[in-house]
Amino acid sequence: xxxxxxxxxxxxxxxxxxxRYTAGGTAVTELxxxxxxxxFDKQANERREETTFVDVTLWDRKAEVAxxxxxxxxxxxxxxxxxxxxxxxxxxxxKRSKLRVVGETMQLxxxxxxxxxxxPRSAPGGQSNDGQSxxxxxxxxxGGGPSGDFEPSSGGGIPDDDVPF
Numbered sequence: 001x002x003x004x005x006x007x008x009x010x011x012x013x014x015x016x017x018x019x020r021y022t023a024g025g026t027a028v029t030e031l032x033x034x035x036x037x038x039x040f041d042k043q044a045n046e047r048r049e050e051t052t053f054v055d056v057t058l059w060d061r062k063a064e065v066a067x068x069x070x071x072x073x074x075x076x077x078x079x080x081x082x083x084x085x086x087x088x089x090x091x092x093x094x095k096r097s098k099l100r101v102v103g104e105t106m107q108l109x110x111x112x113x114x115x116x117x118x119x120p121r122s123a124p125g126g127q128s129n130d131g132q133s134x135x136x137x138x139x140x141x142x143g144g145g146p147s148g149d150f151e152p153s154s155g156g157g158i159p160d161d162d163v164p165f
Contacts, residue, residue, distance in 0.1 A: 005081040005082055006079070006080075006081060007078075007079070007080050007081060007082055007101050008077070008078070008079050009033055009035055009054055009056070009077070009078045009079075009080075009101065010035070010075065010076070010077045010078075010109070011033035011034050011035035011036070011054070011075070011076070012033065012034050012073055012074065012075050012076075013031060013032070013033065013034075013070055013071065013072050013073060013074050013076065014032040014033065014034050014053065014072065015032060015072050016070075016071050016072050017029045017030070017031055017058075017063075017066045017067045017070050017071075018030075018067065019063055019064060019066070019067035026059060026060060027059065027060055027061070027063040027064045027067075028057065028058070028059050028063050029057075029058050029063040029066050029067055030055065030056070030057055031055070031056040031057075031058065031066065031070075031076075031078075031103075032053055032054070032055055032056070033053070033054045033056060033076070033078065034051050034052075034053055035051070035052045035053075035054055036049060036050070036051050036052075037049070037050045037051075037052070038050075054100075054101060055098070055100040055101070056078055056080065056100065056101045056102075056103050057083075057100060057101070057102050057103065058103045058106065059102075059103075062103060062105075062106050065106070065108075066106065069108055070108065074108075074109075074110060075109040075110045076106060076107070076108060076109055077106070077107040077109055078101060078103045078105070078106055079103070079104055079105040079106075080101045080102050080103040080104045080105070081101070081102050081104065082099055082100070082101060082102075083099070083100055083101070083102050084097055084098070084099055084100075085097065085098045085099075085100060
């Protein structure tokens, strides 16, 4: 049977990330995102808002980048997978469980001093797990796209005046 486990979240950080390291030297950080949902309640004739808080775990370089460039209130886009953690409560002896997101990719949003979500945010030298640059001093693009030396695999480059954007 086929299965698929993918989560995409965009929200604001509830607290500053704190990077820790495992005994093996692997960076890890825990984030909590506040994700808002807005709708119009026709019966009450007013706009409503619902906030969901989601725990996210980041590993390796993504954890270090989050610790360096993210802060409370900053917007971020996370793609990842759901993971169910289970444990025995030491006080009551009951089984406990918690659903969390393990972040696989992260995109920083907003500007340097911005706590709103105005667009992609640059993090010099940072890279995501899939090799995409967050943007940096040698990156000629803005917002983390491919750099100016990108050539498609179909052979030959595309002349600059033929690029549709």
